Amino acid sequence: MSLIEPEDFRVEKLKKLEEKGIDPYGDRYPGVTPISKMIDCYDDLEDSTLRAAGRITNHRAMGKASFIDIKDSTGTIQTFFQLKRLGDEQFEIHDQLQPGDIIGVEGELTTTRSGEKTIFVDNFMVLSKAVLRPPEKWHGLKDAELRYRRRYIDLFSNEKVMECFVTRSQIIDQIRRHLIDNGFLEVETPMMQAIAGGAAAQPFITHHNALDIDLFLRVAPELYLKRLLVGGMERVFEINRNFRNEGIDRQHNPEFTSLEVYKAYSDYLDMMDLTEDIIRKLALRIDPAGELPFGEHTIDYVSEFAKVDYFEAFEKANGFPADDLAKVHAKAEELGLDIDGLAPELAVNSIFEHTVEDKIIQPTFIMDYPSALSPLTKPKKDKPEVAERWDLIIAGMEIGPAYTELNDPRVQEEKFLQQLEGEDEAEKTFRNIDKDFLRALSHGMPPAGGLGLGIDRLVMLFTNKTAIREVILFPLLRPADE
RNA sequence: GAGGGUGUAGCUCAGCUAGGCAGAGCAACGGACUUUUAAUCCGUAGGUCGUGGGUUCGAUCCCCACCGCCCUCACCA
Structure with missing residues (x-):
């Protein structure tokens, strides 16, 4: 029993990968091109064979082909997995991929019929199988508490x-x-x-x-x-x-x-x-x-x-000088500030923070x-x-x-x-x-x-x-x- | 510390002021589909309704306590 319970259907896919001799937690994947570069320098890179690595953000499967979006720290690009291109064995491995998994792909950078810059994948490597699913693709993770506690998902x-x-x-x-x-x-x-x-x-x-x-x-x-x-x-x-x-x-x-x-x-x-x-x-x-x-x-x-003098600003905001202790007490009371036992300077500063500082934009x-x-x-x-x-x-x-x-x-x-x-x-x-x-x-x-x-x-x-x-x-x- | 809000499926949220079988979208699972892009279509499954008490024939819903988070105030060089 794991301390973190993985999701059964993801573990099943992981096991299928292992049955096929694939390590679901792959090794180094050298020679990747940053995704932003593929997009920004597309004209220079078109039709060349490139590598990208990143997390799957979306998976649109269409039977004998699928579009898988991959995101690295620089951007997101679409990749195209085709039975025709990959062959039966590789395509079956591709069937085990899900949003959240981290993969490396190698293939030709080109454009689809609808004009999307896409890597047509010739081979790929499973770099890390996610046994927990990512948040919903459209709304993402919104809950502030979860965002702070699980910042990795937030990021x-x-x-x-x-x-x-x-x-x-x-x-x-x-x-x-x-x-x-x-x-x-x-x-x-x-x-x-x-x-x-x-x-x-x-x-x-x-x-x-x-x-x-x-x-x-x-x-x-x-x-x-x-x-x-x-x-x-x-x-x-x-x-x-x-x-x-x-x-x-x-x-x-x-x-x-x-x-x-x-x-x-x-x-x-x-x-x-x-x-x-x-x-x-x-x-x-x-x-x-x-x-x-x-x-x-x-x-x-x-x-x-801007530069303003502390005592001048105090007097201007409150209508009395900071050394008028009776008025300082009255003002503190008016503001609901607890100045009991405070040195006069601290009481004045408390009023200063509320009447001067808070209002400076x-x-x-x-x-x-x-x-x-x-x-x-x-x-x-x-x-x-x-x-x-x-x-x-x-x-x-x-x-x-x-x-x-x-x-x-x-x-x-x-x-x-x-x-x-x-x-x-x-x-x-x-x-x-x-x-x-x-x-x-x-x-x-x-x-x-x-x-x-x-x-x-x-x-x-x-x-x-x-x-x-x-x-x-x-x-x-x-x-x-x- | 005080007041207000909030907690429902993995995620985003309805349902709660009519107390009567626990809901949707996405994600997931099975199936179809070789140029989609929030893909689409058919089908399936998914829940300690924050926790513990109470009221009630019956509580996600009303009441009390507690817990987490958020906001405002207080505290804070």
Whole structure:
């Protein structure tokens, strides 16, 4: 008894193949021509004998001949199996083929009477017999849950899904290329950390047996990347996963991919240019006009991104300044926000997110956040309560922040201590002060600009997907009860 | 965490506000068919109606609980 019950009628066909001495799970099939090339370069390839390999998507049997559509990663082409051409024995083997099977075919590329480009098959090989049938050919797989759980079916049956993930890969490739071309070095820093630093997020906890210590999956790579600045890597970046043990919704998956960039001798304004440059280039690659639809909106990536001041935007949206605490409380109540026990800056920020961020559609940098929200950021020289930090907002989503990095170890230590005061006991266990990071700063970190971009959200914007699960191959779901 | 929606054949969905034998299309199986393309035609088979209780002569349908998923809100740098 198998753990996965195959379908009887498919197993029967598989057995018939084996009876005829055919291995239903074939071997390498070299020398294939991509199907898209057969279609696109048909004029050059017409009448030549070619090989194609792929999955059967449709099978139209007509007695002594059949049309079988084959799909590879580049496209779909029709193939024609004829008794006359193949002979009795081969044709009988062909009778065992079904939608979902993976086969390799060799034959003449030509055109049928009705004008369809077709491979007239001379011989073929069964490469993998599917003992489970594919979804229905017309509607495909629609059920969101099954699509996420069985992404492999989603990918081979829903073309748009495949396209989306190809685009995702290309976006990451472009970002990487852009940074490397500009002298940045790609690095990898620890995923498992003894102190979950770099962001105020709940970490996942794990345990190392041999060392007998608890470790945290990182919530951010920031503190390690800055150590590299100290070490003399002047331009570094990392594209990798972060893990945050928090809620799941349309914009949040517990593991997500971020880009972090650090550039010595620059500041948050330099990071702004870099960010705008990267994002605009990506948009222009997808649409020559640089205008992309997102949900009900059209986002303009060509015009210079807007810049608004945090406190000015707050006052403009709410009609009172952020330091009017009585009105802040009233507003929070009006919005139904729970700000009990929150520091005033956090209460203000909560209101800010609902009244300002959510309403920003076109790419906008929000400039100069409260220092209290930015413990790793250099405060403004003339106005220490404000930090040199911006957040980029597009379509109401936080795409990422950038900072002028704090490199004074005395100020950093003080901010760490202040931050710790506000935490309860449980949080202190994973928010221990990273003393070694302070030591690193004490050896001298060059002034630097730092940037963080949410890659998944960028991909959402560029593929017009409003749910993060659509751009993550295997989003986290509760395990199926099987 | 709160509210709403949803779960029926392998897939896509009806049926549920009239409580009375469980339905369609595609896929599948058998047959016909050597230029079809969502092939066509004839025939056949396919179900724990998410799970567990309750009401009822009788429950896919009404009620309760639970589970998964989706949406909105809350939480969340």
